[in-house]
Amino acid sequence: MSQRVGHIKVTEANAAAYRDSLKIKVFGSTVFPYDILPDSVNSNVNTLFNYPGTPYSTITYPSGNLDSIDEIVIKVDDNIVDFPEQVHAYLFHPHNSNGKLFIYHSGHCMGIAPTEDILGNALGQEPGLVIAGLVAAGYTVLAVPMINYQFNSPVGISCGYNNHDYLFVDGHYQYPMAFFFKPLIASLNLLGRSNYAAIYMCGLSGGGWTTSIYPAIDSSVSMSFPVAGSWPTAVRNAFYAEGDYEQTDLTVFNFLDYHEIYTLACLAPARKMLQINNRYDACCFGGPVAQIFYVDSVKNALAGSNGFFNFYLDETQTGHQISKRALEVMLTFIRNENAYLLNKPADSVTNGMTYFYDIKNNFTLNVPTDNSPLKYSLLKAPAWLSLNSTAGQLSGTVPTGNIISKPDSVSFKVEDSTGRFVVCNYNIKKKRDGPYIFTKFNDSTIAYVLPPFSNSIQQVNPLSAGSFYLNNAQLSILGISIENNSIIKLTFNQPLQPTDSI
Structure with missing residues (x-):
């Protein structure tokens, strides 16, 4: 499949070095910030920040599999003008646990991740969709929101309040990108990555953007599921040119483009990423065709490694959300049920x-x-x-x-009801029924041969001139060359006649 994106530099051999370089771009150091910790933890909370009511009573044990919720509070920075509000993450403990941690990272439109899950993913229906579904499956769920800059979080849905552009434009901080990952890093440092049998991550919108990048930085995330979060730069410029500054920051994305970051998120050690976009998304990264320009490039870059990248196009909803179908596909993917x-x-x-x-x-x-x-x-x-x-x-x-x-180009999708699917992208090339030979009207000492496929020949062995059959014994080929990666040029010792056959 031909692609619009550039060559992927990241390989299994150099992935660790690229990860270190990426950490320098984000944090200013190759040393991962394991020393960052939350400012406080409130155990067994019954209420959520900026959310009215108690949305999880129906799934609390014994009615469901939720045992308790902890609130993790993180101060983004000491500058309370730039960061007037602390970040509130939530840890959901299952009654029957599978020993694995699943991160859910929300995007730009709500102050806390549970609010996005309820109002966005579940369209206002408590207890939400993703968090409740993951808890029911036995996962401990860490729900983390995006940061705000110079603004407080709203109650309910309010997209665009985060003021992220000015975090970069104001120039108050040398490494502004690091703030986007601080709440998640602080929470994971507190919990201890080795305390879980595996760590998975998903996120929507800005959380999908975070999920696209964070596993490339922190290799403890073994499977990631970014939803409606990113495209490679060339694809983004062609289909969707909007978004906050962090999504186009040249410090990072001139170094590694998104398709290279997807590759890095699957290597050193070998891991998996399933990117999900919504075909009918009213906000971002929608449509049926953008994936044909980069998905196979990432797959090809991972060939020969144990890293794995795939793409799913959700056609079940029209909103900017993680749907029930997307969650089914994630859980099926985790079970390694593939088509x-x-x-x-x-x-x-x-x-x-x-x-x-x-x-x-x-x-x-x-x-x-x-x-x-x-x-x-x-x-x-x-x-x-x-x-x-x-x-x-x-x-x-x-x-x-x-x-x-x-x-x-052709792209089709086939899927079953359990979430096993194939999205197939390929090019159909028209070929000629046979080689086509012609001469120019003003020079019959040269013949041009069109092979079955256009743009299919880059070089030719000079000795191959002897492989052509000529019915005229007086005729011989003096030279053979390639023009425009497509046409074989034959130079003869004398002008060709209508009775000559090649």
Whole structure:
């Protein structure tokens, strides 16, 4: 799959060095700030900061799996003009625990993460969606919000109050990016990373942005699930040019672009990231096609390592949220229940041919199938290609056209009801029925050969001139070369005649 993004510099061999360099960009040092701690901890709280009521009574044991909630309070900085409010994170303790910690990081629109989960993800329905679902699954959940600059948190939903741009523009701090990770780092330092069998992380919007970057800095996060949080710079500029300053800070993103940071988040040690975006997101990072320009680049960069990156496009909601479906996909991913295509679609066609690919009968699982129904989406395709969403088949007739044609990109998704899926991106290249040979009207001593594919030949062995058949014994090839990575140029000892055959 051709990509719009640049080359990925990060490899398994140099990932640790790039992590150190990234820490210098963010913190000013290769030393991770393990000394940062919260200012206070309030155990077994019944109320939440800036949220009315007690939203978790229905899932508190024995009605549910929630044992208790601790409030973790973090001072961002001593400057109370710039940071007038402390950050309030919450730790949810399950009654029956699986021994694992799951971080939920919220975004720009609410003062605390539980408020975002209830009002945003669950559309106002208590006890929320993500936190409650993770607690029910046995996870200890650390819910962390974004910081504010020179503003206090609102009650309810108020997007854009955080004032993040001015944290950078004012120039009060040498490393402003570090503040975005301080509440999470302080909380993890308090809890102790080694006290958990595994640490996973998800986040929405600004929290999805944080989840895109933090595992590249802190390798204790073994699986990450950023939702509607980021795109590589070139893709972002093409599809969505908005967002706060931290998302485009040149200090960091001129050093490593997002697709390189995704790669780093999966290496040294080998880890996993599943990026989720919402197709119909009214805010950010939506649409059906942006992933075709970078996802395969990250996958290819991780080839040969045990690091793993994948992408899921959620089509179930129209809001800027983590949906029930997205949570199902995350939990299925954690269980290592994966799908793949037994045979890949054909990626070359000729003019006028009939194209066919059976998605349904190529969809394969690494676990026993439960025969759940499959759902299909055609995300991008040329006009001649269509999807039968009942039979799960791609088909169409390739139109006749010019000798040289640019590739067409195709993207489709297939998934079952349990959250196992494949998003497949590929290019369809038109090839010629056979080599096409021509001369220019003013110079018949030179013949040009078009191979089956355009832009398919970069170099040629000079000795290969002898492999051409010539019916004229008086004719010989003096030279062979390549022009424009596509055309073979043959220079002959004499002008070609209409009766000559090559």
